[in-house]
Amino acid sequence: MLGTKSNVTKPKKSTGESLANSVDKLSVEEVPKVKSKNLNVVAEFEKSGMKRMANFVVIGHVDHGKSTLMGRLLYDLNVIDQRSVDKLRKEAETIGKSSFALAWVMDQTSEERSRGVTVDIATNYFETDKTKFTILDAPGHKDFIPNMIAGASQADFAVLVIDASTNSFESGLKGQTKEHALLVRSMGVHRLIVAVNKMDTVSWSQARFEEISQQMNAFLTAASYTAKSITFIPCAGLTGENVTRKVEDPSASWYSGQSLIEALDASEPAKRNIEKPLRMTIGDVFRGGIQNPVSISGRIDAGSVQVGDAILTMPAGETAIVKAIEAENDVVDWAVAGQIPTLHLTDIDPVHLRLGDIACDPKHPVKLIKSFTSKILAFDHVLPMSVDVFRGRLQAEGKITALTATLNKATGEVLKKKPRVIKPAEVARVVIELERELPLEAGTRVVLREGGNTIAAGLLEA
Amino acid sequence: MRLLKSQIDKKDGAGYASLLPEEPEDMWHAYNLIQPGDLLRARAVRRVSKTSDSGSVASQRIVLNLTISVTSTDFDIGSGQLHVAGRVANENEHVKLGSHHTLDLELNRDFSLEKADGWDSIALEILREACDTERKAELWAVVMGEGVANICLITEHQTIPRQKVEVSVPRKRKGGLDGHDKGMEKFFSTTLATLLRHIDLAEKAKEDKTVPLLLASPGFVAQTFLQYIKSEATRTTNKPLLAAVPNILVAHSSSYHVHALKEVLASQGVLSKLSDTKFARETSLMDKFTTLIRQDDGRAWYGPREVERAVEKGAVGRGGGVLLISNALFRAQDVKERKRWVALVDRVREVEGGEVRVLSSLHESGKRLEGLGNIAAILTFPLEDLDEEEEEVADGQTEQEETMVI
Structure with missing residues (x-):
């Protein structure tokens, strides 16, 4: 091909010579499409003095207000602007479910909205002065426990939401409150913040709060949580009391402890296995845009990854090149264990990527x-x-x-x-x-x- | 299956039966009937080469009836084909005695079978069941979740997984909701197209048969899929599909795996469609067994040795004793092994007066039993320590753990 082409463009040179020249230029070596900066990610990470990072999963029985509480948290921290919340309120009112407006910050698919339950995990980010948080809002409905497990497996600690109103707590205890708490514990989550939600419906009754705390404490310690790793916080997601600001209701004057956000901030940073070979569980495969036809996201369980790295996906056994990395909505050069980044890939067909696959270091593959x-x-x-x-x-x-x-x-x-x-x-x-x-x-x-x-x-x- | 002719001695079970398989399901019965050592006679196509006097070799395909002494059987669940290998037992002018041949049993081609050790009670029962002329229940089921669908055909004796559809559906994410909806759309259209390839609706409509279709999923996927089928049928004016819509059942399952079918099939709405009561009783017996084992009062045991001991002690008898046994045990290649189980069944049925249920290993209840060693029993009175005096040598290494497990 090349030979014939140069033949046409440079007719004066002898055919043989130009052919030989062009053959010289050919090489079998593939030019890497993505240039790696060859960073020492571990050193980079230490140098960066990155803020503490924490991922937490929000669990609890269905309709106990997990999504609304998280929607409130994001709204009060100005992660969601007033305009979009107003828009959601209006939409919610038109279908006569005005109390769902804040939950819709997390529940975005049409199915979730029309049925009023969370189906899949919603991921959102916010940061405080000390820590960068990733929220994994899990579904509470029994049918979607697989999705909840997917969320819990990415979390460092958990927020268990309990409805304080009469009968709700009791029915939840028989249902998913118990199952979720046991599940996250057995998946290696040790620290639990119990948010006793909807306190406004029991007019901030101290007796109710204590009754719930005692019962839950007994149950959770039996489930081998240590008493000091459990924190109880009374709050009201719908009104936003004791979420980011203190309660103003006079009947709640008995409570002087932390607000939810303070309790979140007080959580211990999780250990990271940065120096081990890369292991990342693929939580989602999608089209990240026109320039990034194949993207994956998921938690890095161990190791680190940087732009230009080759990764091996198992069980398919196919390699891909990392073209770009996004973490917490920013474009970055590298990501380390504990983060839940999005990797934009090249050189791989999406059929080789399935949910639950593992992306690993080609030099140290998973068996x-x-x-x-x-x-x-x-x-x-x-x-x-x-x-x-x-x-x-x-x-x-x-x-x-x-x-x-x-x-x-x-x-x-x-x-x-x-x-x-x-x-x-x-x-x-x-x-x-x-x-x-x-x-x-x-x-x-x-x-x-x-x-x-x-x-x-x-x-x-x- | 049609019984064309049979000559079976009532006393010792000697004799033969001529059978004509008519439905794919009959192959499954034949597979359960034919044992190593049996004499099977069926039509065969064999290449015969002849060396002429001048030394040239002419090879020819000849259709002939062959009798073989069976050495092994091979059943392909998916296509319902049965291959029986053996050695020729009756010499004829083309084939020498003792040469190997594999017979492929085919639908609507008769074969005759002579049991090596006579027809025992189990074989006769299979024969009776196979020749039952009642119309067989048939049901298509799609067990699905977001992005995965398992298409299977459920008949009286089998659950046949036909195809698994996998389409990657992006999860919900901020600002990328489009992907999820598009993915689901693609998933539904792939599933429907695959399903229609398997169920030939036009063909069924001609035969005036309505085949119930069952959609099961956790959450709302099955419901949404039904809506999709309806709208697709209307949009493309697919008449056979439109006609089939009223026969679609939606049920709840806890996962998209095939074994989730057992809970679907146990539900009332579905059972009424499956006229087969045999299946219903099997499932309820397995449930009863599991409940008893949870109570842990020594009235439910599983595993070959334990069950045999329980029968010896007369605990599987009149007044509620039930022996659950998978037909996989009767297919044992070893003749002695089969005899062991037949004797056990006969003893429970005739001497002890207990109930015996032979479960199909291709059904969900049989699969559950398979995990328990293919045999289990519900006893009339509690027995303890049937599993004692086990060999202690099995794993001698001392295991040590430092930390607590969970």
């Missing part, structure tokens, strides 16, 4: 496994049976094939080999076989569900 042993904490009776295995966005079919042993909760000693059935609250070792090979590593936390109920939480051993 694919078909079956594994896991220590589990049973929430329900466990028999050898079909289960859904959850890990972040990943949702896979599997089977518990063998109950190896029940274990002592504290020491891990074998109590009984080959038990017939594992009872709720027992710890056991089981073998799980997956329908297809998946990227899972020892130390990964998984959740096992069956027929719409969480039956166990597990920690991968091998």
Whole structure:
């Protein structure tokens, strides 16, 4: 091709010579399309003196006001401007659901709005003087627990929202309040802020607040949260009292503690495994715009990534080049563990990217496994049976094939080999076989569900 | 399946049966009937080469009836094909005795079967069930979630996963809502197109058959999909599809995996459409078993050895004793193994007077049983420690953990 072309443009030169010249210029080496700055990300991160970062998941029973509370938080912190809130109010009023306006800051799809429930996680950012926060607003409805698990797997700590009004708290306790609290605990979240919401509907009754705190405290400590890692905050999402500002209602004069935002700010920063090889769970695959046809987002569980890096996606085993990185709505050169960035990719077909896949360092790839042993904490009776295995966005079919042993909760000693059935609250070792090979590593936390109920939480051993 | 002719001795079960499979489901019955060692006679096409006196070799395809002594069977669930391998047991002018041949059983081609050890109670039961002339229930189901759909066909004895549709749907995100809606649209259109390829609606309409279609999902996906089907049917004026819309059921499932079907199928609305009571009873028995094992009072046991011991002690008998056994056990390649289970079933049924349920390993209830070692029993009185005196050598290494698990 080249030879013939130069033949036409430079007819005076002999054909052979120009052909030889052009062949010289050809090379098999691929020119990298994206230039890497070859930064030492770890050093860069330390140098940057970045603000503390924290991701938290908002959990609780359906209709307890999670989305509204978060909408209020963003509104009062001026992350959402007055104009858009006014617009939402107007829209909400036209369909006769004016109290939903703030929740619509988080619930954006038409389905969520018309049905008045959150379906999928909403991600939002805000920052205080000390910390940059990422909100993961989880759905409370039973059917969408898979989405809630996806949210919880990205969180450093959790905000449990409880409706203080009569009967609501009680019905929630039987429902998802309990299940969510157990789930996030078994997924490695230790710190919990309990926001006792809708205090305005019980006219800021101290007795009610204390009743709820006591009951929850008893339940949560039984679920192996330590008492000092739980904070109770009374608040009202709809009116915004004790969210970012103190309560003005005289009947709430008994309360002098923190507001929600202060409690959030007081949270300990999470540990980061920056120096380990990259592991990022893909939480979303989408078209990031005309210039970025393939983008992924998700939490970096370990390691770091910078523009120009090659990443390997498992289980597809395809490589891609990171073209650009966005974190907290800003374009950045690198991202580290703990962040939930968006990576714009090139050189990969989106069919190779699925939710729950792992993007990893090509030099240290994740192994694919078909079956594994896991220590589990049973929430329900466990028999050898079909289960859904959850890990972040990943949702896979599997089977518990063998109950190896029940274990002592504290020491891990074998109590009984080959038990017939594992009872709720027992710890056991089981073998799980997956329908297809998946990227899972020892130390990964998984959740096992069956027929719409969480039956166990597990920690991968091998 | 049509029983053309049978000559089975009532006492020792010796004899043969000539059968004509008419529906794909019949292949499944045949698969359960045919055991290694049996004599199977069916039409075969075989390439026969002849060496003439001058040394030239002429090869020819000949259609002939062959009798083989079965060595192994192979069943393809998806296409419903059954291949039976064996050695020729009856010599004829083209094929030598003892040469290998694999018979492919086909629909509407008769075959005859002679059992090696005679027709036992299980084989006779399968035969009776297979030749039941009642119209068979059939149901298409789509178990779906956002971006994933499993299309399966449910018949009386099988749940056949036909195809899995996966379309990546972007999640909701700030300012990128477009992607989610477009993704769902694409997902629905792919699923519908795939579904229509599997169910030939025009063909069904000609036969005047209405096939119920079941859509199940967590949340609202199935409902939204039904709306999509309706609007597509109207938009494209697809008459067969429009006619099929009233036969669509929407149900709730907890996930998009195929095994979520068991809860869907257990629900009342669906059961009334599936006229098959056998399936309903199987599911309810499995549920009863799970409830009993939760109570942990020693009245429910699973696993081969435990169940055998329970039967020995006479606990699976009159007054509520139920033996649940998967037909996978009767397909054992080892003749001794099969005899072991047949004897157990006969004992429970005839000596002890308990109820025996043979579950299809291709149905959800059978799959649940598979996890439990393919056999389970509900006892009439509690028994403890059936699992004791197990071998202690299995894993000798001492395991040690330093930290608490969770």
